[in-house]
Structure formats: structure tokens, C-alpha cells
Amino acid sequence: MMMIESQNIALLGLGKENLALLGWLFKNGYRGKATICDRRNQSILKDILNQNKLTRLTTIEWRTEKQFNKNLADFEILFRSPGWPLACPGVQEALAANVLVSSAMEFFFAICPSKNTIGVTGSKGKGTTATLISTILKKSGKKVWLGGNIGIAPFSFFDKIKKEDWVVMELSSFQLEDIVTGPRYAVITNLFHEHLSPADPLNPNYHHSFKDYWQAKLRIACHPDSKLLVINEKLKAKLEKESILSKVIYFRDKQMQSKLRGSYNDENIGAAYALCSYLKVPASTIQSAIKNFGNLEHRLEFVTEKKRVKYFDNSFATTPESTALDLLSFSEPIIQIAGGADKGADFKPLAKVIAKKTKCLILLPGQATRRLATEVRKAGLNKDKIFEAASMAEAVAIAQRKSEPGDIVLLSTACASFGIFKNYKDRGDQFKLYAKK
Numbered sequence: 001m002m003m004i005e006s007q008n009i010a011l012l013g014l015g016k017e018n019l020a021l022l023g024w025l026f027k028n029g030y031r032g033k034a035t036i037c038d039r040r041n042q043s044i045l046k047d048i049l050n051q052n053k054l055t056r057l058t059t060i061e062w063r064t065e066k067q068f069n070k071n072l073a074d075f076e077i078l079f080r081s082p083g084w085p086l087a088c089p090g091v092q093e094a095l096a097a098n099v100l101v102s103s104a105m106e107f108f109f110a111i112c113p114s115k116n117t118i119g120v121t122g123s124k125g126k127g128t129t130a131t132l133i134s135t136i137l138k139k140s141g142k143k144v145w146l147g148g149n150i151g152i153a154p155f156s157f158f159d160k161i162k163k164e165d166w167v168v169m170e171l172s173s174f175q176l177e178d179i180v181t182g183p184r185y186a187v188i189t190n191l192f193h194e195h196l197s198p199a200d201p202l203n204p205n206y207h208h209s210f211k212d213y214w215q216a217k218l219r220i221a222c223h224p225d226s227k228l229l230v231i232n233e234k235l236k237a238k239l240e241k242e243s244i245l246s247k248v249i250y251f252r253d254k255q256m257q258s259k260l261r262g263s264y265n266d267e268n269i270g271a272a273y274a275l276c277s278y279l280k281v282p283a284s285t286i287q288s289a290i291k292n293f294g295n296l297e298h299r300l301e302f303v304t305e306k307k308r309v310k311y312f313d314n315s316f317a318t319t320p321e322s323t324a325l326d327l328l329s330f331s332e333p334i335i336q337i338a339g340g341a342d343k344g345a346d347f348k349p350l351a352k353v354i355a356k357k358t359k360c361l362i363l364l365p366g367q368a369t370r371r372l373a374t375e376v377r378k379a380g381l382n383k384d385k386i387f388e389a390a391s392m393a394e395a396v397a398i399a400q401r402k403s404e405p406g407d408i409v410l411l412s413t414a415c416a417s418f419g420i421f422k423n424y425k426d427r428g429d430q431f432k433l434y435a436k437k
Contacts, residue, residue: 004107006032010063010072012091013081014038014045017104020153021079023054028159035061035075039068073097079104082149082174087208105171106179108154109225115184116166118275119148119220121176122189122232124322125268128260128296129189130170132272132289139289140281142166149175151425173207177216179223185279186220186246187271188231191238192321193345206344214238221246230275232267249274256287259294261302261312262329264322298428300326300412303435308405311435314412315428318343320350323414327357332408335360335399337389337431339369340415350414351375360402362387362395368415391420392427396434409435 004025011018014036022034034057038045042064049057063070072078072090077100080091086101095101109117120130127150134146145161147154148169161167169183173195176182195206195213207213218239221229226246231239233250254270269290276286295301303311310332317323318340327334336358345368354361354376361376363369363386377383387402389395399409411431421427 004030004032004077006030007076008033008035008074009077009079010035010037010075011079011081012037012072012084014040014048015081015083016151016153017155018079018081019048019052019054020155021104021107022057023052024155024158026054026057033059033061035063037063037068037072039065041065073099075099077102079107080178082172085206086178101178103175103179104153104155105148105169105175106181108158109179109181109183112158112167113161113163114165114167115225116164117183118166118168118185118187119171119183120168120187120189120271121171121173121217121220122187123192123194123319124325125189125264125271126170126172126187127316128265128299129187129268129271130168131296132268132293133187133275134168135293136272136276136281136286136289137166137168137279140276140285144168146170171220173213173216176219177207177212179219181225182220182223184225184227185275186226186229187275188217188220188229188235189267189271190232191217191235192319194319195343218242218244228275228278230271230278232271249278256290258290259292261295262300262325264325264329265295298425300329301428303432306400306435307403309400309403309407309409311409311431312411313428313431313435314410315417315424315431317412317414318416318424320345320347320414323412324350324353326410326412327353330357330408330410332406333359333404334408334410335362335403337362337364337392337395337399337409337411338413338415339363339372340366340413340421340427341418342366342368342371343416345414347372347375347414348379351379351381355379355381358385359407360385360387360399362389362398364389364392364395364413364415364420366415366419372414392430393434396431 069090072094120126134144137144143165145167149172150170228247230249251270251274253266298315300314417424417427
């Protein structure tokens with residue numbers, strides 16, 4: 001990909017990645033015209049620039065609100081945010097006009113000073129696995145940069161990367177679905193039905209079929225720079241139908257001493273162990289790093305214990321599969337907070353686990369909540385054990401009233417957070433706030 005000096009570019013969506021890219025471009029000599037295309041109000045977007053000390057950028061132009069998706073073929077390069085649908089008419093018109101449609105993440109991989117790049121994707125566990133790989137490599141003495149979908153934009157640290165450094169990126173399917181360059185070493189942790197309907201009007205991207213979702217994930221290793229794919233052995237039959245030019249290593253769940261809670265973390269450990277072993281990190285170093293590694297924030301994170309009731313936050317669990325695994329991780333009675341925005345998931349298998357494992361189910365508002373409640377009742381959970389809450393404060397208050405010593409209060413919603421929360425982090429932060437009060 002070419003370097004960008006004076007081209008007429010547009011940033012489709014002013015999220016973390018494009019915000020960091022915008023600042024980096026102007027800092028490094030970009031002298032062209034940059035247009036921000038975003039459905040939000042211009043005053044809101046200017047506040048975001050101000051908060052990030054980017055108000056000095058006087059050559060910024062705007063296409064906002066009803067005009068945000070118009071005439072995208074006017075530009076030479078489009079940098080698409082992950083939440084911006086690739087299939088939207090504006091982007092398709094631009095592609096037909098031979099406009100280069102890229103992203104901050106693809107541009108990062110194209111010009112990264114280091115070729116020691118690792119990308120981790122999967123329906124569940126990619127953030128934990130990416131962080132664990134980063135931790136192991138640091139333990140082995142390497143300088144490591146961690147970023148991506150985990151919440152750290154790559155261009156926020158780009159200028160600090162040296163040739164010998166290592167870069168580990170957590171990558172979502174939306175960051176991968178149209179890339180033509182990417183990480184040298186790739187990991188796919190697992191594959192569930194996910195992102196098959198739009199869950200958030202501000203991030204309306206979704207995959208139109210499970211096949212499309214799988215193909216998006218697979219692009220992490222379908223580019224000329226790919227050297228190795230480490231993938232869950234449960235996906236072997238699926239992968240064998242594809243054409244992968246890079247070396248493939250299949251990993252299995254691996255049980256090792258660690259502070260990670262949840263049996264599904266054996267999968268994350270297996271993936272990290274397989275990759276780091278290939279990179280010739282000594283087994284003793286890997287074991288030492290894993291031993292002291294605990295759950296990430298909002299990923300089955302222990303919050304507090306009050307009156308012998310323990311509170312756990314897995315706001316990141318936005319699929320039925322991940323929530324089912326959370327429930328199966330505990331032997332204690334569970335009071336569960338669930339529900340929220342709809343991602344088109346099938347709740348029937350989860351409902352059976354809830355009916356078996358959950359002492360009390362508290363449902364948050366959202367389009368998926370009614371479907372979840374219906375399936376749970378069909379699975380056998382008595383309606384007098386199902387409660388509705390209008391807010392997180394009310395949900396935690398109900399949980400505290402219904403809990404007894406020895407119980408677990410678990411936030412694991414199986415749904416997206418859009419609605420009464422800004423995002424999954426806001427949902428988890430509110431849970432922790434009220435649990436600690």
C-alpha cells in the first residue's frame with residue numbers, strides 16, 4: 001500500500017482506530033484534505049477531536065448526519081471503521097469507481113516497522129489469548145506492543161515500534177473482512193455463531209451468513225505475508241476445505257496452573273502455548289507466565305465479596321455459547337444478570353443451561369430479552385425465578401435481595417450492550433460500581 005502524503009482521504013467513522021490514525025497522519029507530514037464521515041452530529045465529533053487535542057487540524061472537512069454516507073466515490077482513499085458495513089451502497093459505489101477502500105488496521109500492517117506481527121481472532125477468548133501471548137513474550141525478554149480490538153488503537157503507539165519489537169493484535173471479524181495484508185503469525189481460537197444481525201445503530205455492521213463470518217475470520221491468514229496459522233483442532237474439518245498457503249498448527253485445550261477462572265480458558269492457554277512454542281520460547285518461561293496470569297477486566301473478572309456472596313463480571317460475554325461456559329464454570333448457586341441487544345443468536349441451548357444452573361435470572365432491557373425469557377421458561381425455569389430490571393442499579397439491587405451466603409452473582413448477558421449502556425465496558429463498569437456499593 002502506498003504512503004499517504006497528499007491524497008484526498010475520508011475516514012468512515014470517528015472511532016478509536018480512525019481517531020489515532022488521523023492524529024498520526026498529520027503528525028507525520030500529511031498535507032492533504034481529510035474528511036470525517038460520521039452519522040453523529042458535527043458538534044459531538046468536534047468535542048471528540050478537542051478531547052484528543054486534535055482541534056489544531058484546520059484542514060478537516062465534514063460529512064455528518066444525513067450526508068455521512070453520500071458521494072464516497074469523491075475520494076481517493078477511504079479508511080473504514082470496523083462498524084461501518086462494507087456492503088453499504090456508498091462503499092460499494094466507491095469500490096466500483098476504483099477508490100481504495102482500506103482501514104487503519106490494514107494500513108498499520110502494511111507499513112509496520114516490525115515484521116514480528118501476531119494477530120489473534122476468534123468468537124471468544126481472542127482478547128485473553130492475545131494478552132497472554134504478549135505476557136509470555138515479554139517474560140521471554142522481548143519488547144511487545146499489544147493493541148487492536150482490545151481497545152488500544154495501533155497508531156497510538158506506531159512511532160515507538162522498532163524493527164526487532166513484537167506486535168500482538170486482537171482482531172475482530174470486522175477488522176479482517178476485507179484486508180489484503182495482515183499479521184505474519186495468526187491465531188484463531190474458536191468459532192461460534194456471532195455478529196449475524198446488527199446489534200447497534202452506531203455500529204450496524206454484521207455478517208449476512210455464518211459462512212461470511214467464517215471467511216472474514218479466515219482472512220487473518222489468507223494474505224501474502226502470512227507465515228503461520230495456529231487454529232483450534234475443532235475447526236480442522238472446516239479448515240481442510242479451504243486453501244491456506246501458510247503453515248498450519250492445530251492446538252488443543254491445555255490445562256495448566258493459572259489464575260484464570262473458567263474451563264474455557266484451557267483453550268486460550270492451548271492457543272498461546274502452541275504459538276509461543278513455535279516461536280521457541282522455553283517451556284519453563286511459558287509456564288511461569290501462565291501461572292501468574294489472571295482474568296482480564298470484564299472477562300469473568302472477580303469484582304467483590306459481600307456477606308459471603310461473590311460478584312463476577314463477564315460483560316464481554318455477548319454470545320449464548322460464552323455465557324453457557326460461564327455458568328458451567330461455577331459449582332455454587334448462581335444469580336445471573338442477562339439480556340440486552342439482539343445479535344441474532346439461538347438461545348435454546350443456553351436456556352437449558354440457565355434452567356439447570358441458575359437460581360435466579362434477572363433480565364436487562366433489550367430486543368433479545370423477550371426471546372431469551374421465552375426460551376428459558378420453555379426450558380423449565382419457573383417464572384417466579386425470573387425478574388426484569390430497568391437499569392443495572394435495579395438489577396444488582398434485586399440480586400442482593402435474592403442472594404444468600406455462598407451464592408455467586410454473575411453478569412453474563414449473552415447479548416450485546418447497546419440500549420441503556422454505551423458499550424460492554426460501560427455495562428461492566430456499572431455492574432462493578434453497584435456491586436461494590
